[in-house]
Amino acid sequence: MRWFALALLLGCKGEGRVSFPPPRAVARAAEPRFADFLGAEACASCHPGQYAAWRRSTHGRAGGRPGPSVVIAPFNGIPIRFADAVVTPSAAGGQYRFTVAREGSPAAVLRVDGVIGGGHMAGGGTQGFVSRSGDGTVRFLPFEFVRREGVWFCNTNSRSKRGWIPITRAVRLAECGDWPPVRVLGDVTRYANCQSCHGSQIVAVFDTAQRRYDTRLTALSVNCESCHGPGRRHVELARSGEIRRSSDIGMRPLATLGKDASLEVCYQCHSLKDVLETGYLPGRPLADYYSLGLPQLGDHPLLPDGRVRTFAYQETQRYSDCYRNGAMKCVDCHDPHSQGYRDVNGAVLPDRSSDGQCTSCHQSKAERPEAHTHHRANSTGSRCVACHMPYLQEPEVGHAIRYARSDHTIPIPRPVADEAEGVTSACRQCHVGETPDGLEAQVHAWYGSVKPPSAVLGQFVGLAQFFEDSLAPDMPSLSGEIVRRLEQLGHNEDVDVRALALAGLHLARGEDPAVRRFLARELEGLGARDDAIRKRWSVALGFVADGYRQRRQPAQAIATYRKALEIRPNVARVLLNLGLAYADDGNFAAAIETYRQSLAADPAQPLAYVNWGIALEALGDTAGGVAEFRRAIAVDPNEPLAYFNIGVVGLARGFGREAMEPLARAVALDGGLAPAHFALAQTYLLAGDPHAAARELRLGLDFDPANAAARQLLEQLERAGGGQ
Amino acid sequence: MGVVVLAGGLARTALTQEFTPRALSPFAAEKVRTLLRERLPCLGCHQLDGEGGRLGPDLAAPSATNATLVYAMIRDPQRMRPGSAMPKTPMSSETVELVASYLVARRGSPAGSVTVPLTRDSLPRDTRTLYLTFCAGCHGTTGRGDSPNAKFLPVRPAVHADARTMSQRSDDMLFDAIAAGGYVLGRSNRMPGFGATFSNAEIRGLVRYIRDLCRCEGSR
Numbered sequence: 056m057r058w059f060a061l062a063l064l065l066g067c068k069g070e071g072r073v074s075f076p077p078p079r080a081v082a083r084a085a086e087p088r089f090a091d092f093l094g095a096e097a098c099a100s101c102h103p104g105q106y107a108a109w110r111r112s113t114h115g116r117a118g119g120r121p122g123p124s125v126v127i128a129p130f131n132g133i134p135i136r137f138a139d140a141v142v143t144p145s146a147a148g149g150q151y152r153f154t155v156a157r158e159g160s161p162a163a164v165l166r167v168d169g170v171i172g173g174g175h176m177a178g179g180g181t182q183g184f185v186s187r188s189g190d191g192t193v194r195f196l197p198f199e200f201v202r203r204e205g206v207w208f209c210n211t212n213s214r215s216k217r218g219w220i221p222i223t224r225a226v227r228l229a230e231c232g233d234w235p236p237v238r239v240l241g242d243v244t245r246y247a248n249c250q251s252c253h254g255s256q257i258v259a260v261f262d263t264a265q266r267r268y269d270t271r272l273t274a275l276s277v278n279c280e281s282c283h284g285p286g287r288r289h290v291e292l293a294r295s296g297e298i299r300r301s302s303d304i305g306m307r308p309l310a311t312l313g314k315d316a317s318l319e320v321c322y323q324c325h326s327l328k329d330v331l332e333t334g335y336l337p338g339r340p341l342a343d344y345y346s347l348g349l350p351q352l353g354d355h356p357l358l359p360d361g362r363v364r365t366f367a368y369q370e371t372q373r374y375s376d377c378y379r380n381g382a383m384k385c386v387d388c389h390d391p392h393s394q395g396y397r398d399v400n401g402a403v404l405p406d407r408s409s410d411g412q413c414t415s416c417h418q419s420k421a422e423r424p425e426a427h428t429h430h431r432a433n434s435t436g437s438r439c440v441a442c443h444m445p446y447l448q449e450p451e452v453g454h455a456i457r458y459a460r461s462d463h464t465i466p467i468p469r470p471v472a473d474e475a476e477g478v479t480s481a482c483r484q485c486h487v488g489e490t491p492d493g494l495e496a497q498v499h500a501w502y503g504s505v506k507p508p509s510a511v512l513g514q515f516v517g518l519a520q521f522f523e524d525s526l527a528p529d530m531p532s533l534s535g536e537i538v539r540r541l542e543q544l545g546h547n548e549d550v551d552v553r554a555l556a557l558a559g560l561h562l563a564r565g566e567d568p569a570v571r572r573f574l575a576r577e578l579e580g581l582g583a584r585d586d587a588i589r590k591r592w593s594v595a596l597g598f599v600a601d602g603y604r605q606r607r608q609p610a611q612a613i614a615t616y617r618k619a620l621e622i623r624p625n626v627a628r629v630l631l632n633l634g635l636a637y638a639d640d641g642n643f644a645a646a647i648e649t650y651r652q653s654l655a656a657d658p659a660q661p662l663a664y665v666n667w668g669i670a671l672e673a674l675g676d677t678a679g680g681v682a683e684f685r686r687a688i689a690v691d692p693n694e695p696l697a698y699f700n701i702g703v704v705g706l707a708r709g710f711g712r713e714a715m716e717p718l719a720r721a722v723a724l725d726g727g728l729a730p731a732h733f734a735l736a737q738t739y740l741l742a743g744d745p746h747a748a749a750r751e752l753r754l755g756l757d758f759d760p761a762n763a764a765a766r767q768l769l770e771q772l773e774r775a776g777g778g779q
Numbered sequence: 780m781g782v783v784v785l786a787g788g789l790a791r792t793a794l795t796q797e798f799t800p801r802a803l804s805p806f807a808a809e810k811v812r813t814l815l816r817e818r819l820p821c822l823g824c825h826q827l828d829g830e831g832g833r834l835g836p837d838l839a840a841p842s843a844t845n846a847t848l849v850y851a852m853i854r855d856p857q858r859m860r861p862g863s864a865m866p867k868t869p870m871s872s873e874t875v876e877l878v879a880s881y882l883v884a885r886r887g888s889p890a891g892s893v894t895v896p897l898t899r900d901s902l903p904r905d906t907r908t909l910y911l912t913f914c915a916g917c918h919g920t921t922g923r924g925d926s927p928n929a930k931f932l933p934v935r936p937a938v939h940a941d942a943r944t945m946s947q948r949s950d951d952m953l954f955d956a957i958a959a960g961g962y963v964l965g966r967s968n969r970m971p972g973f974g975a976t977f978s979n980a981e982i983r984g985l986v987r988y989i990r991d992l993c994r995c996e997g998s999r
Contacts, residue, residue, distance in 0.1 A: 302805040311813040314965075381965040399963050400869035418958035419951035422979045 091285035118275030128200035174202030178459035190693035191268030197233035218453020229757035235726035252324035284338030326370030348551025366451040445481040470494035528614035554591030609640035627657035661687035695724035711741030729759035798850035800880035811881035823969035845891030850879035906984035922992035934967040945993035
């Protein structure tokens, strides 16, 4: 405290720049560890009723090892035909596989090691497949099956951006974002991933001793401990008999949780989240590992009223009136063991459209239902959920595959406002021939003026938008009103709002002595929230800096990354990105020093070595560069970019044959690495093999179709007759 | 453990039951205490370990009331004691058994059976009587939120005579609050839900009664 007071004094006199206090030491709980989770079978003998209900539930049947009782997709040898490939799903001897045949390439066999989903969801249920990769990751395969349409499909959003589309002869294999498989199970920052939700206790970490990923999971279903936390102590206490003598049962009871703590259990998976720290396991504080608000930066997945703009989950419930002005939790309608439906008092309800979900709180609406619904009693349109929780197609999916989820913001139908937001109103879902204006008039005739859409998310959306669009590093001025508003939001109860407001002030006016003093005071006073706020603050600044890098504004990126490091020093990932920004700016010496710092913070970063090598090369030290690429391989022998850069160096020095092997290794490790295909093509040309060169050019163009040089070269080869 | 039906009553109008409480572990007892403090409305009227209202008996005070009557009163007080001011709170049978077992243990209730009527007696109740019986204990006889019991509640009861506040609540909001209680509507759990105790017509009558108290109309 004393040093801070001194700094503050100096700052007041304008004699020095106020330093920010360092982060508080975080005593991270050692438990739970992976070994603390025992699996669902350990629960069955003492809790047979709950176990039996769970076993039949969608969580209990959410996935598993491939087998007849789990797989709904046809692994019957009937090929899935792409424009440029034939994929044959087959099963024999309990083994399920996809065989991918492409002209000019040897057939590839993708073994199915796990099944994700069972096509259970009423709004469109799908099933995907994962395969254990040679580098220890478990990767999603690109071919998925949807029960309702009964077709194979793939997600093209990261490539041709056509949404989820059925696979036909008009679709190229490379349109599928998961071809080649790159999306992994678990929070692995190196790869795209679906976090740890498609299974139970998924932990994927890079094992530096084994030089590969170690992916561990308890099950591909969603098991008891996914919600209840680790069971080891509970079972030990039960076996010893101690559980009957103590109020400590070795497990957190869920039945008496308040609404936010209860929701957090479900939001582990039923929400969009930004990763703040890897290594989450159920039972650890969710807010230490994930932010539910920050995904709104950049992608803007939610509309201002909380409804889905692109793709999201049932976390939109927290924007409903029932949550904000009531006590509604997920488990008030969903039985957590059976996933059946129930009312707020726990009475079992027949199905998802049962009015009891709503009328157990809103009994007035059950008094004379037709007076409220204006629809014939017992008709589909008279169900509460028909108007207040309509199934809405997830916009990012497109319209070829039905994938609709019930609107958990539980809105009032507002036909005109809904359409203006791009949402098909609940009214128009049935009355398809009516205009929004006509429907709006009917709503007004029945209910009078309807309250306007809630802007519950508006504050965060507005703040996020302002943060992204209107703030820049160290702006010469910012109106006093904006500073005051950001300072106010810096005291908000919501950690995401608070962190974003503080990050905004830091970004735009962090060098203003008064603002800096304010920020220093805030940091000093964060107390138990120090870690949670700093992580979000740093991630938000990192997001802005990444944007500057993408827009080729390295100076702004550098300034912003440095601010992120002021809040959380020595974060390996931020240091690596800062190094990249220095390299973008042509300051390779600073880049190398920053990579060195990043590796000191986390030595298990092959990409830091790769970029260090690239920087050395840029400084003319090719031998040093290659040495760094080899250090990357020493860390992770499956890092494709290390082999690619060794190959490129060899190629640049005219050693085509020496370059061929590492480049071939690079494309074998990542078939989607277009530059590696193009470089490999050049080595084949140097070796006098135009056929192989043309093949590699075509493979590269699958992933980088706009590469004019590669296309021109391929055309030349084809004209010369060597590319056929 | 559980409830055993011992015999049918005359002309099958009643059943004799006997409740055997379960032995609660310290964890189960703590769970009940949490439910009573944070979820259920019981402490609106009853005190437990110094916390809660003073309208009903102290839940932990020694009592000669037998275990089955404790259970039956929690399950459906109006059936057991027609005219009682204790409403029926919807609970799962497991929760009823858990709470009853806890209270029986705390009160040292003796074993014994009770005769439970098969149906509730439907007593004619005018709205004013309903208000004075079920509401006035906390909200005050004139709806000023100033009953002697109010000071034992963590949240001041709604002032039904307050036109400014009450006019911001629609009739349906008042209906739902009476029917579902405070907890599910994000308000105090000490306010019971009366949906399993009153008919819809009785609840509408109470809404009108509150409108008379506040001399106001509700929002739409």
